[in-house]
Amino acid sequence: MKLTSLVTQIRKKESFLCIGLDTDLEKIPSHLLAEDDPIFAFNKSIIDATHHLCVAYKPNIAFYEAYGIAGWKALEKTIAYLNKNHPDLFTIADAKRGDIGNTSGRYARAFFEELQFDAITVAPYMGKDSVEPFLAFSDKQTILLALTSNEGAFDYQTKLVEGRALYKQVLETSKTYKNAENLMYVVGATKAEYLKDIRKIVPESFLLVPGVGAQGGSLEAVCRYGMNKDVGLLINSSRGILYASTEKDFAEAAALKAAELQNRMAIELNKVR
Numbered sequence: 386m387k388l389t390s391l392v393t394q395i396r397k398k399e400s401f402l403c404i405g406l407d408t409d410l411e412k413i414p415s416h417l418l419a420e421d422d423p424i425f426a427f428n429k430s431i432i433d434a435t436h437h438l439c440v441a442y443k444p445n446i447a448f449y450e451a452y453g454i455a456g457w458k459a460l461e462k463t464i465a466y467l468n469k470n471h472p473d474l475f476t477i478a479d480a481k482r483g484d485i486g487n488t489s490g491r492y493a494r495a496f497f498e499e500l501q502f503d504a505i506t507v508a509p510y511m512g513k514d515s516v517e518p519f520l521a522f523s524d525k526q527t528i529l530l531a532l533t534s535n536e537g538a539f540d541y542q543t544k545l546v547e548g549r550a551l552y553k554q555v556l557e558t559s560k561t562y563k564n565a566e567n568l569m570y571v572v573g574a575t576k577a578e579y580l581k582d583i584r585k586i587v588p589e590s591f592l593l594v595p596g597v598g599a600q601g602g603s604l605e606a607v608c609r610y611g612m613n614k615d616v617g618l619l620i621n622s623s624r625g626i627l628y629a630s631t632e633k634d635f636a637e638a639a640a641l642k643a644a645e646l647q648n649r650m651a652i653e654l655n656k657v658r
């Protein structure tokens with residue numbers, strides 16, 4: 386999916402919500418465990434109840450790999466269901482991949498060609514030749530980890546390298562990569578105040594922003610510092626939506642949480658209209 390379509394969807398739905406499909410068999414309602422494929426059954430119910438409130442879904446691949454072949458099959462069914470029934474929604478494989486060039490090329494093929502995701506998260510640590518194989522897919526987005534939402538982000542990402550914070554180096558250097566126009570960046574909602582500086586380096590780029598809800602980040606602060614003329618933000622919430630209820634009403638409860646976020650997003654969008 387092209388980013389222009391994403392911007393159109395954001396304006397149409399008054400939402401820049403990305404729902405994280407971090408489906409955990411220990412957290413889903415127990416009645417679903419009797420299903421043939423409980424992970425897919427849960428995901429399908431969540432998608433059916435929330436697709437009108439969001440513009441993107443982001444399965445975190447760890448939650449599928451953790452269940453071996455059954456988990457991978459549930460992932461395949463989930464992305465196929467999304468692509469068939471909601472082709473206008475942006476899909477992100479939160480896989481945090483990146484390796485030497487030929488290996489990155491295989492990861493890119495797996496997620497872009499086999500599974501048909503629109504985007505993948507990639508770790509920048511191995512540098513240019515580990516990222517460019519993803520960027521070579523011109524109709525796909527590569528989402529580079531810039532400043533992550535966790536506490537450990539301060540171990541390396543904010544440290545100075547040649548007088549400049551490492552996350553700033555990542556942003557600046559990545560702009561010189563071949564096909565850099567296919568880049569987006571991850572910035573944690575818990576680091577909203579950093580967005581002011583980040584926007585000086587990447588004013589036009591779309592940012593994937595996880596960390597509202599369960600991790601305590603503020604949607605409004607992210608908008609204040611991070612929104613650009615095309616909105617430029619996809620704000621993710623996973624646990625805060627998925628596990629709003631562990632009873633039979635879980636999908637309705639998830640939709641209510643998603644609607645709460647969407648309403649707050651509509652308010653933010655109206656401020657900059």
Ligand SMILES: O=c1ccn([C@@H]2O[C@H](COP(=O)(O)O)[C@@H](O)[C@H]2O)c(=O)[nH]1
Binds near residue numbers: 535
């Ligand atoms: O910096 C990062 C990068 C990725 N994530 C992922 O986003 C979701 C957040 O889930 P919540 O339940 O809404 O906290 C999860 O898949 C993380 O692995 C992140 O949180 N921070």
